Amino acid sequence: MTLVPATTIRVLNPRVGMRCAWRVAAACALLGGGSGCQSMGILDVWRAGMDKSMIHPITDEEAGSQGTLMQRWLRPRKASVATATAGKGSGLVLGPGGLKPPTIPPNPKAESEFRKGEKLFRQGKFEEAEPIFAKLAKDYKGLPWGEKGQFYLAQSYYEHGKLMKAYDAYNQLMVDNNVSEYVDKVTAKLYAIARTWLASIDPKAKPEDKLPFQAHFDGRAPVFDQAGFAIQALEKIQQYDPTGPLADVALITMADYYMQKGDYEAAAMHYDELIASHPKSQFLQRAQQGAIEAYMNSYMGPGYDISGLEKARERIRQTLKNFPERPASSQDKLIHTLDVINDAEAQKDYSTAEFYDRTGNVPSAEFYYGKVTQRWPQSEWAAKSKTKLADLAKKPRKSSLPSMIQPALIDPFASVGSGSIGSPFGGNGMMNPGMGGMMGPGGMM
Numbered sequence: 001m002t003l004v005p006a007t008t009i010r011v012l013n014p015r016v017g018m019r020c021a022w023r024v025a026a027a028c029a030l031l032g033g034g035s036g037c038q039s040m041g042i043l044d045v046w047r048a049g050m051d052k053s054m055i056h057p058i059t060d061e062e063a064g065s066q067g068t069l070m071q072r073w074l075r076p077r078k079a080s081v082a083t084a085t086a087g088k089g090s091g092l093v094l095g096p097g098g099l100k101p102p103t104i105p106p107n108p109k110a111e112s113e114f115r116k117g118e119k120l121f122r123q124g125k126f127e128e129a130e131p132i133f134a135k136l137a138k139d140y141k142g143l144p145w146g147e148k149g150q151f152y153l154a155q156s157y158y159e160h161g162k163l164m165k166a167y168d169a170y171n172q173l174m175v176d177n178n179v180s181e182y183v184d185k186v187t188a189k190l191y192a193i194a195r196t197w198l199a200s201i202d203p204k205a206k207p208e209d210k211l212p213f214q215a216h217f218d219g220r221a222p223v224f225d226q227a228g229f230a231i232q233a234l235e236k237i238q239q240y241d242p243t244g245p246l247a248d249v250a251l252i253t254m255a256d257y258y259m260q261k262g263d264y265e266a267a268a269m270h271y272d273e274l275i276a277s278h279p280k281s282q283f284l285q286r287a288q289q290g291a292i293e294a295y296m297n298s299y300m301g302p303g304y305d306i307s308g309l310e311k312a313r314e315r316i317r318q319t320l321k322n323f324p325e326r327p328a329s330s331q332d333k334l335i336h337t338l339d340v341i342n343d344a345e346a347q348k349d350y351s352t353a354e355f356y357d358r359t360g361n362v363p364s365a366e367f368y369y370g371k372v373t374q375r376w377p378q379s380e381w382a383a384k385s386k387t388k389l390a391d392l393a394k395k396p397r398k399s400s401l402p403s404m405i406q407p408a409l410i411d412p413f414a415s416v417g418s419g420s421i422g423s424p425f426g427g428n429g430m431m432n433p434g435m436g437g438m439m440g441p442g443g444m445m
Helices: 014-030 040-048 067-073 081-086 108-122 126-139 144-160 163-176 183-200 225-242 247-261 265-278 285-296 308-320 330-359 362-375 380-392
Strands: 009-011 055-057 093-094 098-100
Touching: 009 067, 040 362, 093 265, 108 126, 108 144, 126 144, 126 362, 144 163, 144 183, 163 183, 183 225, 183 247, 225 247, 247 265, 247 285, 265 308, 285 308, 308 330, 330 362, 330 380
Parallel strands: 009 055
Antiparallel strands: 093 098
C-alpha cells in the first residue's frame, strides 16, 4: 500500500467508479491466480471504487449545465449560496503583499446558524445539532462556514458513537478542503477510529477495548471487513498529512498489523517506508528490527528468491551502525541473524551446484561448489562442497557443441572461420557443398 497523496480523479457519473470496480473484481475472480490480483481482493476493489477521496462526481459548476435545451429553459439553474458568495475566490489570491487567502465577506446568517449548532453540540444534543451542521456543510461548501459545519458534523457523529458516519464525514471534509485547518484533529480522530476497529478483532486486546457484536449494526463498526476499513483509515492519515505527527504512528501500526497477520511482504514494505520517510522517528529502531524479522520470515528456502535475505543483512548493518549502544542480548541476536543469513546463502549456492551436478554440467557445478568453500569456509555446506568437488574431479568433461546458427545468418558482416569439414558454411558464410566453402580452402573454386 503506497501511501502518498492520491491525485483526485473526477468522473462525470458517480456510478462509473463503482462499475469499473466491479469489472476489475470480476476479472480478478476469473483470473484467480493471476499475479496482478493476488494482493487485491474483491473487498479491496469495492473500497477503492467507493473511496470518495479518489473518485467523485464533478460539480455542476465544473460540468456546466446538465440536460437538454428544453430542460434548461423550463428549469433554469439557480446559483447556490456558496457559489453566489464565493465566486472565484477559492484558493490563494495575489495581492500587494504576495499570496493571501481570499477575503470572505461576513455572513451573519451563516454565523448565526453555526453558533446555534455549536451551542447544541456543547450541550451534548448531537441529534439536534447534526442537521444544522449538515445544512451548513452543504450550503456553504468551499467557505469557512461550510468547513466548520462539516468538521463539527463529523465531531458530532464521533461523540455520538456513530463511527462509520464520522469516518465518512472526516474524509468528506478533507475532500472538500484540500488544505484544512482541522487536518491535525481529523488525523487524530481517524487514528482513534482505526485503533478501535483493530482492537475489536485483536485476540490480545483487553475486553473493555473491544466493541460488542451489535456494533456492526448500530453504526459503530463496519458491517464487514472491519480490518480493511481500519487499514484504510490509517492510509488516509498518510494521504492527508504525510509529514504530520501521526504519519509514522500510522505506518508502524499498519506494519505491526500485517506482521501479526503473517503478511510479511506487506509488513516489510511499511517498515521500510517508515525508515525512509521518517529517519528521526521514535519508532525507527523498532521499524528496523521489524523489517529484519519480516524479511527473515518471508524467505521460503533455497529454491526461492534470496533478495529478502540481502535486504535483511543491510537492515542489520544499519541497526548496528545507528544504535551502537544496545543491550548485549540484542547485539548477540543480530549477529546470530547474520550467521543464519550466511548459512542460508551458502545453502542456496550449494543447492544450485547440486542442480548443475545432476544435469551433467560439471564446470558450472564446480563453480558453485567452489564459491561455497571460498565464501563460507566454516559452514557445513563448505565441507559437503569439498566432498562434491573431489567426486567431480573424477568425472569426464563434456565439450560444448558449437551452435548450429552461424553469425553470418544473423549479421552478414560477421567474420566466420575458414571452411572446414563438418561446417555448413565456408570462409565467407556461403553454403559448404561438402568439403569446405565454395570460396574457401578445399572448395570448388
